[in-house]
Amino acid sequence: MFISKKNIRVSLSYIALILIAIICIYPAIWVILSSLRPGASLYSETLIPAKITFDHYLSLFKKYPFAQWYFNTIKIAVISTFFGTIFTLITGYVFSVYRFNGRKKLMNTLLVLGLFPGFMSMIAIYILLTQMNLLNTHIAIILVYVAGSPLFFLFAKSYFDTMPKSVIEAARIDGAGHLLTFFRIILPMSKPLIVFTSLMTFNGAFTDFIFAKLVLRSPEQKTLAVGLFDLIGEKVASQFTVFAAGCVMIALPVTLLFIFMQRYLIEGLTAGADKG
Template identity: 70%
Template sequence: MIGKKAAKVTRLSFSYVALTIIAVFCIYPALWVLMSSFRTGSSLFSETILPTSYTFSHYTDLFAKRPFAVWYVNTLKIAVTSMILGTILTLLTGYALSVFRFKGRKNLMSILLVLGLFPGFMSMIAIFILLNQMNLLNTHLAVIIVYAAGAPLFFLFAKSYFDTIPRSLVEAARIDGAGHMPIFFRIVLPLSTPLIVYTALMTFTGAFTDFIFAKLVLRSPDKKTLAVGLFDMIGDRFSNEFTMFAAGCVLAAVPVTILFILMQRFLVDGLTAGADKG
């Protein structure tokens, strides 16, 4: 009995130590960037993590010397629009593959799964040529279309969730004369709060933080997103505005952090509400 208790204590102690180490590795870089945004000068190097003197000038310089507000608005517009369209497309794809039975269904799911395994940058050249032929280069519409169209590749989570919804609810609605779209929007979606939250969060975060594709398509200064603008700020070899870059990173992380906190609360509420209904 004493041996089992000692083994349990050892496992718990090891778990706490491992979690503490992981937390340090995760928090320390973020804390360094946050403190660097308040550090005077333009260098990120410092012997201590806490600045010897604090300044807010880097935050004001972002808006005074750089079109940071334009980058922010562009990024929010692209991310929010991509989130709405991508979430709708992903949910519709998952619902169709979960409910309908048609010829080639399994082959289609296999193809989508395989395509989702490949990195997105492998198709950059083909997408660039296609957008060029459609005269959509250097437009936010091009970025939104690609982000939203790529979201359904990760349909498996949505399909798996829809598979858990009782078929009796759908069949009862069909007996009452409801079509597939009323069933989807009035019955299935109200029961899918955790799925909607997860899909929306992942789609928004992916569009908000993407750099590679936005850098490839968006060229004009007034079209840049936060990732592209911040990179160009320090991309030149003669640039040394690293503390201003740190301030931009802090401001860029604010909406993602707020959205995650809010959606995490809704996710917990949705899970507990489903458990109460049994």
């Protein structure tokens, strides 16, 4: 039976995708099942526990201020997402629509700064927050997240480049100012971009550990990432199954957001890739 090269390539592609899916899904399944396994150790000879228990989820709220950590994380993530998304979209819009002296140099500078990992600025940020008396406060974390968000303006700029400039010109002819044009005309046409930017910003703020660990010290101020790390970060800590339960609780809202916003997320990715 003759098998074409195209069928072979398609078959190999599906096999590769299945292997990648298994590699990605298996650790998640292991963590979920570990959170339901009695005891405190993640190690087990079998993947499926012989007995299922939900005590580890109850322990999160009874023995630890998990609810407070969750509230702190949601608050920081939501506020950072709101302002970070606005600043990112405005930055991309300005570089896409307007022409001014130093535009390319400023764009290149922001792109280069965005290439450096954020933890390289930890010492400078720590000193700055100390001088501003903002250590161990949520506003410090929010300021860091929001201030760094415009560095990732390129995707927003690429999206706005695909929009017809005649819409902006028509708004100006009708007497609309810059902000009115942006908020009343451009943003309603940019729902996929808004969803994509919001999801990325929310996910980054919700799961961040490095800056939160640097700034937050007291137990009532901690976020989920910092609080859960402390469960297993100490030398005498052995609550690995409780830690697994906390990981499941962290992944749940982010996963649901991606599932419900998947359509807009795909539209934002494809539309922003049309024109650079």
